[in-house]
Amino acid sequence: MKVQLQQSGGFMGALKECSLDTDQLEADEVQAIQESVTNTNWTEAEPNPSAMRDGYQYHVRVEDQEQTYTAAYTDQTLPESLKPLVGVLKKYLKPKSLR
Amino acid sequence: MTDQLVQSSNPEVRARALATVKISSALRAERQFSQAFPSLRAHSFAAEQGKDRVIYDARQTDRLKNVIVRREGQEAGNDVAVNEAYDYSGDTYDFYESIFQRNSLDDRGMTLISAVHVAEPDYRGGFVPMNNAFWNGELMAYGDGDGIIFNRFTQSLDVVGHELTHGVQSFTSNLTYYGQPGALNEHFSDVFGILIRQWKKQEEAKTANWTIGSEVLVPAATRHGIRDMLNPGKAYVDDPDLGTDPQPGHMNDLYTGPYDNNGVHINSGIPNRVFALVATELGGNAWDVAGRIWYDTMLQLTSSGQFKDCAKLTVQIAGSQFGEAEKKVVSNAWKTVGLTI
Incomplete structure (x- = not known):
């Protein structure tokens, strides 16, 4: 399975990204990701114009043998089911140029 | 302009514009109510009483209003982050009051609420220190940083002033966040x-x-x-x-x-x-x-x-x-x- 996380915003405002194959990860990390993918309803989150300032935005992409899932969230719309996946991938984020 | 944004083909822009219209209407109604019935305005804030601060300790969880650890007038304790959030939100209040004669975020003495030691969930069901600070519409939240790239966010007076100014803006121009x-x-x-x-x-x-x-x-x-x-x-x-x-x-x-x-x-x-x-x-x-x-x-x-x-x-x-x-x-x-x- 290929997984990608792009994180932008936050107080810092910089873009960070990681793209990984789950073969590269530890067993407990793979399990957390697989559970996230299975438990998530992959419909795009409704726009949520909140009063939050300096929160993060997340673009998530998962490719397995059968299909590809993509969705965009904010700190306030990120579903509980996806937090483990985001928690794993945040450890591997690297800076990415915006241009 | 908001009317144009409400018609935007971008759903996120459209939703934000609609929310702006709703917030503007709500603020107008609130202003009209306060002007008509000033004595009836809810006293959830320390209205007209000057500086009022409350500091919560999230205790390395994402529960922002976890435990109150310091209120206005209480002595400093041993927790540096609590003391910084208290002192720097006080400096921010003092700046707006003395330079612009503004009484807190809403100009009516609104309580300044901070949450320190805020963490975010990890994948094992625990938490890790948050590498961020944010304003959630009600309070300022500060992470302790990972100690590798980020220190604790309460350490910087301009970061605290930045977050509180988001609060000031929510009662003034309320610029759409996009x-x-x-x-x-x-x-x-x-x-x-x-x-x-x-x-x-x-x-x-x-x-x-x-x-x-x-x-x-x-x-x-x-x-x-x-x-x-x-x-x-x-x-x-x-x-x-x-x-x-x-x-x-x-x-x-x-x-x-x-x-x-x-x-x-x-x-x-x-x-x-x-x-x-x-x-x-x-x-x-x-x-x-x-x-x-x-x-x-x-x-x-x-x-x-x-x-x-x-x-x-x-x-x-x-x-x-x-x-x-x-x-x-x-x-x-x-x-x-x-x-x-």
Whole structure:
């Protein structure tokens, strides 16, 4: 399975990204990701114009043998089911140029 | 402009515009109610009583209102983050009160609520320290940082002032947090964040430090802050953990992509540079003239304000409140970044 996380915003405002194959990860990390993918309803989150300032935005992409899932969230719309996946991938984020 | 945004084909823009209309209506109704029935206004705030602070300790969880650890008037304890959140939110209150005669975020003595030691979930069901600070519409939340790239976010007075200014904006211009209005929202938070620090340290504009969040970053040769208002794009360069500061300092380099709510923390570099140029050119204390112009602009802009609207207002206010010389300085600064009024 290929997984990608792009994180932008936050107080810092910089873009960070990681793209990984789950073969590269530890067993407990793979399990957390697989559970996230299975438990998530992959419909795009409704726009949520909140009063939050300096929160993060997340673009998530998962490719397995059968299909590809993509969705965009904010700190306030990120579903509980996806937090483990985001928690794993945040450890591997690297800076990415915006241009 | 909001009417146009409500019709936008972009669902996120449309939703934000609709929310702005709802918030504006609610604020108008609240204002009308308060004017008609001032004695009936709910006293959930420490109205007209001056500074009122409450500090919560999230205790390394994401429960923001976990445990109250300090209230207004209570003595300092041993927790440095609690003391910093208390002291710096107090400095921010004092700045707005003494320079602009503003009584807290809502100008009615609203309680300043902070949450420290905020963490975020990890994948094992636990928590890790948050590498961020944010305003959630009700309170300021501060993480402790990972100790590798980020220190605790309460450590920086300009970060605390930045977050609280988001609160001030929610009661004033309420700039939509997307695109150029969102970049102006970030800009005003940086402006008053840095002014609070300069005022506290009594630094004159020409010799002041114009870097946002220096204390928040673990020191390294490739970084000196989170944003550099005088030199956008130079706060960190080729940093292995942060990359290179993406802020532009000219309209030719305006970011138009999808990330960061269409670049709210990125494009704020353009008006940030204008403010720093104006303040250093005028000299003296940045909060006296430049700060006054920008404060009145923040109050007068509408939620859909663009850079050109901000430019026009600052030039107009500089001329009407101060004179031709100040007006020319402001106009020239906008011209430097590619906006001619």
